[in-house]
Amino acid sequence: MFSNIGIPGLILILTLALIIFGPKKLPEIGKAFGQTLKEFKKSTRELTDDVMKDIEEDKNNMTK
Secondary structure, three states: OOOOOHHHHHHHHHHHHHHHHOOOOHHHHHHHHHHHHHHHHHHHHHHHHHHHHHHHHHHHHHHO
């Protein structure tokens, strides 16, 4: 996804974010983004586990 941006583009984006939000707000935004990512990963992991559990139950029911 970010392979086309490159280092100069990334530096430009970070500089613009610093100008727009200011140095005091950036850590809060980063923390919120990190928590959102953590929750998303947790949700997808739980969904995958549920699907895998259902598949295993179906396999066990088919062999009986």
